[in-house]
Amino acid sequence: MDSRSPDGGARRALAESWTVSKDGLRYTFKLRKGITFHDGTAIERQIDPDHPFSKLGKYPFANYNFGNVKAVEVVDPSTVEFVLKEPRASFLAVLTAGAASVVSPTAVKKFGADYALQPVGTGPFKYVSWDRGQRVVLEKNARYWRYPVKIDRVVYRPIVEDQARLTELLTGSLDVIVGVPPDFVGQLEANARVTLLKQVGAHVWYLGINNQKKPFDDKRVRQALNYAVNKDAIVRDVLKGTGSLSRGPVLPATWGAEPMLKPYPFDPERARKLLAEAGYPNGFSTSLWVPESGSGMQSPVAMSTVIQSNLKAVGVTVALQTMEWGAYLAKLRTKEQELFALSWMAGNEDPDMVMYPLLHSSQWTPTGPNRALYKNARFDEVLHQARLTTDQGKRAEFYREAQRILVDDPPWIFIDHEIQTAAHAKRVQGLKLHPSFDLRVETISLK
Template identity: 30%
Template sequence: MTVFLKQRFLLLFVCLCGQFLSACGQATLPPGLVYCSEGNPESFNPQLVTSGTTIDATSHQIYSRLVNYNPDLGDIVPGLATDWQISEDGLSYTFNLRHNVMFHQTQRFKPQRVFNADDVLFSFNRIIDTQHPYHWVSRTGYPFFQSISFEQLISSIEKVNDYQVIFHLNREDASFLSNLATDFAVILSAEYADKLLKDGAPEQIDLQPIGTGPFQLTQYIKNEYIRYIRHPNYWGTTPEIEHLVFDITPKSTARIAKLITGDCSVSALPKAGELAVINQHKHIKVDAKPGLNVAFWALNTQKPPLNDIRVRRALAHAIDKQNILDVVYNDIAVEANGILPPASWAYSANLASNEYDPAKAKLLLEQAGVNNLDIDVWAMPVARIYNPNALKTAELIQGDLAKIGVKINIISYDWSVFTQKLASDDYDSVLIGWNADNSDPDNFFTPLLSCAALSSNNNRSKWCQADFDHLLTQAQNTTVREDRKAFYQAAEAILNDQVPLIPIAHAQKVILKKDTITSMQVRPYGGIAFAKIVQNHQESK
């Protein structure tokens, strides 16, 4: 189908959907803001996942963190901690906590106290202490924290008084504060946890969440919507919008239709070819910003023949990345030679690339003695910031690999099933990616490719190398940026040589919104946030 016909088809789809949605959609939604979301969350606790769909639905809506990352300043700023001090040896971080912070109040739970040090200890001891009564409540573990060896980094967490805690570290770690500012490092209610434990329902802490964030969860219907209401006692600036709805709409065309007809005010993750249609509607605005992300093809290096470096290099040389950029991303991404995007301060501009060279790919396969290679490629069924269409990417790779005699079988599942099955080792390869939570380069390396990330199932390549891990440790043990940069660039060179994964693209972060929406910042990293959105009452037609 030509691009012209696709655009005509989308316009027809929008018109038909508009007639249907305007008749029955808006009347069923409460006043406030509706966000067209692409999928169901796996949990309502971001400590338990690394999925962007779950992060969007939870981290910045329901919860708060001790510290936050300011994208404008590029620095760590106060959150539930008003300030902090670091000891001279870099092994102790003392946090002074904010007073009079209220947790959400629901029919199930009415807090009897405000936020204090007990909540900090509960939130992190649950992760690092295997004897903690809540540690094993999570069946998925704590993938981000396990991948960065958080439990080995923390010696203890000390409560000085109700409003002061000290994190004691076993070694220096320049990325420690940045990791506390990630979307995963949220603060839970210890009082709520105690109540659920007495009620014999501890698992509800991750399903019926209580936080200190700007919105509280009121209702979730799988495959339909998530509803939130404004937290009346939020410690920060009170959100303007009273109701927030995540309208779960997996199909990109349906999200655009709802945006155009007014059933959604904000949407994300458009397919590249759909932006031309959006540009025909003056009341829809496109905000884009270079993102700190990477889309990649992870190869299971523990499965023969993918454990052979010659085979992995052959696959890297066989992929026409420029074609993928043209078809899948249009002009909203740049080619990835490594996992760090150009916006990173540790980016390697002169990194050698595994350039597109089918002849070289064939020769490498011959040298490896591999014939009639048959590979399964798992492709995400939902759009993500780093890849708006993984299935189309898989099809293009399938075509490229056929030219060198390699058969590609494309496999996909419903998003919840897809993420569950990834926890096993039973796949050849997977098209996936990573959206960083801050600008620290370690956020790309350690959670994705460290040996510790193997046990958390966040290392999709099942690859572990001592020299690589040693470089990451050296980078964490110094605060001198130029030294850290050299260590990360050396680590990137190892990745480029060993090819446990094939980087494909660094995409812009694109948000679609009605022109009535103002003061919505497009964050280059982390999940979406709605607390500071302002809505006007007039829009252009």
């Protein structure tokens, strides 16, 4: 009902306005009138007050987003109210996510469990077909309510091999590519036939550490690993400027970031000293799981190879194990990982959307994405308190304390925030990158 604005916040979409009660428990939305789904169903009267939010427990990520919803109340055909079990200040941010999209109840009844294969929404493009592993085809929604859509058809093609993606763009077979590999950035910047776009997004790349396994249950060891890794060299030499140095999970220069936070410096001698204090003067051996590729993963093998070398220099011998993305995510649910490379695209600059799912102890894998199995009682309490107030200034104070906790008690090795890159043919006009890393094509026209 609301959507992500170009700065990552919430903006009016199917809801023309909303209010939040003083106690933070009721979110009331006024729906726009006259809007229809792609199948012609009117959006008014279509909110289901009997939605089984109480049954989301078996769907961990759905439960994370909507498990706090106590009820949905239809006030009148154009007014709907979400009632929460307890305040959650980031609830508007949750409703901007794809998981909160309003879908046609007519289509849900028609397709049942196969609805995901025949999606029907209200957006600028309508679903046409999906050839698995090959392409998704969309066509213009002539009745789109926000503004006229300027292109008739969009074809999305997954092309995993970097050189093939670049070649198809330069030969005119593709109009837009995303995730431009660092090695190709300079070439595209110098090419007069294409335009290269760059923007920092709500993303963090980290080297996860299983906080429950020895020797990583000792924070001195985790601190040592942070001192041992040359993050500047990774950003400069591997990412070639397509990443910005990370101080923690929160994107710098956003409202919840701690401005005084300093990244761990590259200090191998300090790393060796901490390892000795923790009882490992000669280091130790461990394993590092790495996906071959994956959503938001930048250059995981190259980045992890540098980390492996850095850790070797302070006495930590690391065995690299690479895996296919799907198998990798499944293996992380086993809790057998020691070190692992991963990233997170929060979709929004609200700190709750990155710190809570990744690091609150209630979100331990396999029921949540806290794959580091991190637990810090004060950190948990600070995150909880930040959810209970809608005053952004007070929330920022809580989140700044939380970030200071993570520096002293690091759950990961903090590496970088990706600078998202995309390249497009000169005939493409109006393409803008979005902080969520969503590829938004509704503003595009062709020259």
